[in-house]
Structure formats: structure tokens, C-alpha cells
Amino acid sequence: MSPDEQLPPATHDTPVLVVGAGPVGLAAALALRALGIPVTVLEARPRDAQRPGSRALYVHRSSLRLLEQAHPGLGREMADFGTVWHARRTLYRGREVYARTYPPASGTGLPPFTSLRQIDTERFLRDAAESAGARIEWDAEVRAVAASSKAVQVTAADGRQWTAQYVVAADGARSAVRRCAGIELGGSRAEGFHVVIDVANGPQVRPAIRELHYAHPRAGGRHVLTVPFTGGFQIDLQCKEDDPVEKFTDRDVLQRWLPRMIGCREAIGDLMWVSRYRFLQVLADRFTDGTGRVLLAGEAAHLFPPFGARGMNSGIADADAAATAIALALSAVSAERGRAAVEAYARDRRAAAVDNSAAVGAALSHLRPAGKLAQAKIETAGRLAPWVPRLGEWLERAPYGPRTTHRRRSGPGY
Numbered sequence: 001m002s003p004d005e006q007l008p009p010a011t012h013d014t015p016v017l018v019v020g021a022g023p024v025g026l027a028a029a030l031a032l033r034a035l036g037i038p039v040t041v042l043e044a045r046p047r048d049a050q051r052p053g054s055r056a057l058y059v060h061r062s063s064l065r066l067l068e069q070a071h072p073g074l075g076r077e078m079a080d081f082g083t084v085w086h087a088r089r090t091l092y093r094g095r096e097v098y099a100r101t102y103p104p105a106s107g108t109g110l111p112p113f114t115s116l117r118q119i120d121t122e123r124f125l126r127d128a129a130e131s132a133g134a135r136i137e138w139d140a141e142v143r144a145v146a147a148s149s150k151a152v153q154v155t156a157a158d159g160r161q162w163t164a165q166y167v168v169a170a171d172g173a174r175s176a177v178r179r180c181a182g183i184e185l186g187g188s189r190a191e192g193f194h195v196v197i198d199v200a201n202g203p204q205v206r207p208a209i210r211e212l213h214y215a216h217p218r219a220g221g222r223h224v225l226t227v228p229f230t231g232g233f234q235i236d237l238q239c240k241e242d243d244p245v246e247k248f249t250d251r252d253v254l255q256r257w258l259p260r261m262i263g264c265r266e267a268i269g270d271l272m273w274v275s276r277y278r279f280l281q282v283l284a285d286r287f288t289d290g291t292g293r294v295l296l297a298g299e300a301a302h303l304f305p306p307f308g309a310r311g312m313n314s315g316i317a318d319a320d321a322a323a324t325a326i327a328l329a330l331s332a333v334s335a336e337r338g339r340a341a342v343e344a345y346a347r348d349r350r351a352a353a354v355d356n357s358a359a360v361g362a363a364l365s366h367l368r369p370a371g372k373l374a375q376a377k378i379e380t381a382g383r384l385a386p387w388v389p390r391l392g393e394w395l396e397r398a399p400y401g402p403r404t405t406h407r408r409r410s411g412p413g414y
């Protein structure tokens, strides 16, 4: 045994640890720094490892606002980098049933949304968090978490240890922190699977239009959603349970088949990502542990299918609320008051997640109708929409779920 191995692992004390440098962990670190609280982020990946898969594109104005408040200029910078499309179309069996174009936003306010790849969002957040003084420890995979009423001790796979007063668990769907805290997840898995393809583009390939096809005739009657983002566009193909996965994920097959399906002006260029997803709709039983020292945020606490873009957006709202609760708890005059701030966080954000889950559930049952009646309703709307515009509007909006507002907030909130 070397002399180093005989030593106990180093312990680093910090008021707050955030586990996970995904978008939610980084947003939490930014919100904590904005409140003057020192924070260390522990991330399992090496600094420059690119994350696989295609994920969030759509960032709502409410998230841009929160990020702008936490780090002035950040929301604006992301909005300027992202794509705001000015046209939306919905088609049923190849026939247009809804179309809108919007004039480009005037003024200097934040746009209603912006569309950029999640890796770009994470790059903006990471640069901002580091410049705001958040410390990020890469290669720090958390394996063990032991919380008491006074502190939390966190141990990484390589034996390093940290002690903090509070921990934000933002370590995603398979959260080790949630597992160590003994918090269960409950919910269901959506039927079938989706193939999500990111295609590198220039406007020469496709204009920046968001297009939703119900029963696309050139996709064997499957639903297809095409969403622009800066540098390309994403195709979401809703597959059937018994579809052969290989056929829809093989790059050579896709190169031949996609241009015709999406009406590209030129041959499709680089396929940046091809991923297959089965979507889960699950919630953690509680958003804090029994000691009130561990707060769950983002996908460590809830998983939604992406319709309505509620996953990362509601995670950013969690991050902001967790930072506020921790600031209140750190300055509380008594342990009870501190605990109450964390409990309020857990209650409030779980209620928001329940609302989001219900909204996504409505979107899912629209896109994958279970019964003949629901299916017939869509078919009838599709046929009549050219004469009854409100039916086209319904077909356009229903796949995103109702625009619920979280009951404790005014305006759209996630």
C-alpha cells in the first residue's frame, strides 16, 4: 500500500453541492451563484466528453428569463444563438390543415422561445457558471450519499469526499443521489418508440419551418414532426410498437428515404444523430429526502416525453426554486424554518411536475389514441379542417398538451 492509499480520502467542505452538470445542474449552480452562495458541481463525465443522443431543442421564454436573471446577458445570448422560426404548418395525410406565419419579433425583449441543441445550451450554461465562480469537478461520479439533519457527505467513485449543508441532485434519470436517498420513482412507459434524427443543414436544404405531419403518406402513415434548430433540423418519427428498429435507424437507409419524406431541396447532408427513444412518464415520490438536506431537480425528479418541451424547461424552474429554498434555509433563524423552506420547494415543484405530467399525458393520448373513438375524432378533424379552421387549430395544438399554468404561478410556468 502506498503512503497515499493509507490516508483517508480528502474531504472538501462547501455550503452546497450540485450533482450533475447537465442543463439543470448548471442552471442550479448559476442560480446559487446569483444569490452569492459558493457551489461545487460534481460531474461524472470528463470535461470534454460529448454526450450521446439528441435531446432538448426548445427553450421557452420563461427559462430564458430565469437564466437572464441569474446571469445577465445569458438569456439574450442563447436567444440570439438559437433559431426562432416564423412559420408553422400542420398537415393531415399530406394535406395542409393549419398554417401560420409570424412577423419577426420587434424590440429587444426575449423571444417566446428559441431552438438550439442541448449541447449548445449546456455550453452556454457551463461557461456562464464557471465565469460566475461555480467550481466544476469533472470525472467525479457520485456513488454514495449519506445525509443527516446537519450535513450531507458525498463520496465519488475514486474515493474523493465532500461535505455540504445541502445537495441538489441533478444527476438525471438514473440518479445515484435519489437512489441513495431511498426515493422511489413511479409512473409508466409510453407505447411504441420514436426515432429522433438531427440533420445538419443550411437553409438551402430546408427553410426554418416547424412542420407537423399526421399520418404522413411518405412515412407509411406515421406521424412526423420537423423542428428547426441552429445548424440543422430535427425529425421526430413516431414508430409503431412492432416497427423494425434497424429500418428506421440505419443511416444508409435514412439517407435514401428521408429527403423524399421531408421534401428537401437538396440531398441531405450530415446526419448528426440518430437515436431511438422510448418515452417515460414518471415522478419521484418526494422531491426531498427524509433529512431535508437533499433536493431533487430535473430528470432526477421527473421524466416526461418531450411533447410541449417540459423536461429541461421545468428542470430549469426546479433549479431556480431549489437555489431560492437553499438560500432561505442557509439564512433561516432555526433548523425548523430551514427545513420548512426545503419542504415548500419539494411540495411546490412536485405539484408543478404533476401538472406537467398530466399535460404530457393528454398530448400522448392524442398522438397515440387508445380507442377507436379518439382515433375517429382525429380522422374527422383531419378531413373537415380545410372547412372548419378551429379543427386545424386543434390538430396543431393538441400534440403539445394543454398550456397549463402551474397553479402557484401566473403566466405559463413549468
Ligand SMILES: Cc1cc2nc3c(=O)[nH]c(=O)nc-3n(C[C@H](O)[C@H](O)[C@H](O)COP(=O)(O)OP(=O)(O)OC[C@H]3O[C@@H](n4cnc5c(N)ncnc54)[C@H](O)[C@@H]3O)c2cc1C
Residues within 6 Å of the ligand: 019, 020, 021, 022, 023, 024, 025, 042, 043, 044, 045, 054, 055, 056, 057, 058, 059, 118, 140, 141, 142, 143, 170, 171, 172, 173, 174, 175, 176, 177, 196, 277, 297, 298, 299, 300, 306, 309, 310, 311, 312, 313, 314, 315
Ligand atoms: C428526444 C428528446 C427531446 C427533448 N426535447 C426537449 C425540449 O425540446 N425541451 C425540453 O425542455 N426538454 C426536452 N427534452 C428533455 C431534456 O433533454 C431533459 O429534461 C434534460 O436533459 C434533463 O436535464 P438534467 O440536467 O435533469 O439531466 P441530464 O441532462 O441527464 O444531466 C444529468 C447529468 O448528471 C451526470 N451524472 C449522472 N450520474 C451522475 C453521478 N452519479 N455523479 C455525477 N454526475 C452524474 C450526467 O453525466 C449528466 O451530465 C428532450 C428529451 C429527449 C430525449
